[in-house]
Amino acid sequence: MExxxxxxxxxxxxxxxxxxxxxxxxxxxxxxxxxxDRRIKEQQDFDERRARRDRADxxxxxxxxxxxxxxxxxxxxxxxxxxxxxxRQQDSATRLLRYIARLLPxxxxxxxxxxxxGSTLASGVRGDAADVGCEQVVQEFQLGGLADLPGLHDSxxxxxxxxxxxxxxxxxxxxxxxxxxxxxxxxxxxAKLATLDLLRYATFVRLSLEHSIEQGExxxxxDGGAGISFPMFARRPGDGSAWAPRLVPQGxxxxxxxxxxxxxSTGKRCSGPDPGSRGYC
Numbered sequence: 001m002e003x004x005x006x007x008x009x010x011x012x013x014x015x016x017x018x019x020x021x022x023x024x025x026x027x028x029x030x031x032x033x034x035x036x037d038r039r040i041k042e043q044q045d046f047d048e049r050r051a052r053r054d055r056a057d058x059x060x061x062x063x064x065x066x067x068x069x070x071x072x073x074x075x076x077x078x079x080x081x082x083x084x085x086x087x088r089q090q091d092s093a094t095r096l097l098r099y100i101a102r103l104l105p106x107x108x109x110x111x112x113x114x115x116x117x118g119s120t121l122a123s124g125v126r127g128d129a130a131d132v133g134c135e136q137v138v139q140e141f142q143l144g145g146l147a148d149l150p151g152l153h154d155s156x157x158x159x160x161x162x163x164x165x166x167x168x169x170x171x172x173x174x175x176x177x178x179x180x181x182x183x184x185x186x187x188x189x190x191a192k193l194a195t196l197d198l199l200r201y202a203t204f205v206r207l208s209l210e211h212s213i214e215q216g217e218x219x220x221x222x223d224g225g226a227g228i229s230f231p232m233f234a235r236r237p238g239d240g241s242a243w244a245p246r247l248v249p250q251g252x253x254x255x256x257x258x259x260x261x262x263x264x265s266t267g268k269r270c271s272g273p274d275p276g277s278r279g280y281c
Contacts, residue, residue: 085153086216092151093209096161099141100206103168104259107199109134111191112174138172141165157218160205163230167198176233190235196242197231199260206259207249222246 103110109131117131145165149158170176176194208219221229222245231243242264245252257266 088151092148093213106134111171114172203259
């Protein structure tokens with residue numbers, strides 16, 4: 001018995017449709033898997049890029065924080081070093097001020113003191129106790145003062161103290177006396193002028209050191225007409241002028257009056273040397 005042809009063709013058609021559906025379904029599933037794999041890959045790539053960016057940002061932040069911490073540490077180190085240097089500067093200046101304070105009342109004995117004390121005599125005979133004591137103060141100022149100069153960290157202040165030591169030693173050895181007149185009167189007059197120069201220059205150095213302690217920098221006395229900024233013991237005959245800073249610091253006259261009440265300028269205002277006085281007034 002033969003079947004109905006329509007039924008057969010319908011069966012074939014259904015088979016074809018089923019096969020096409022299966023093929024389409026397989027193709028769609030494969031495409032969906034590819035799309036899913038692509039989306040997963042894109043998400044993974046995105047996550048990896050974000051992770052790399054986050055790591056880079058974190059590394060940059062850490063590096064910036066390390067750099068900032070290093071800069072803070074370096075800044076603190078520099079600050080502490082400056083503080084310690086400032087403290088050493090103040091300590092050295094304070095010790096130098098003590099040496100000068102001890103020397104100022106004895107400055108009138110300084111000219112020729114090494115000769116009078118007997119320290120330069122081969123006989124070993126010593127002078128009176130006052131001269132021996134003055135000699136000891138001068139030597140302490142020489143040794144202690146020069147030892148403290150490196151701690152000042154101020155070339156100008158160091159040079160001023162070094163100059164004061166040199167001037168004091170020059171007078172103590174009697175080498176401030178120049179000229180053909182070797183009479184006792186001339187010797188006493190030059191010693192008196194040398195004492196006045198030493199007192200004034202010591203007063204200026206004291207003010208300069210005090211300014212260094214308070215402000216961190218020393219004072220500039222200015223150059224005289226001959227380009228000098230310190231006393232010159234060599235004088236022309238009849239020259240009785242005494243040294244004074246060309247750039248008069250604040251409190252100069254009061255300091256001179258305190259350190260040497262017998263100073264000729266005591267009681268009158270000092271406005272600095274005359275233009276033609278070569279740094280003296």
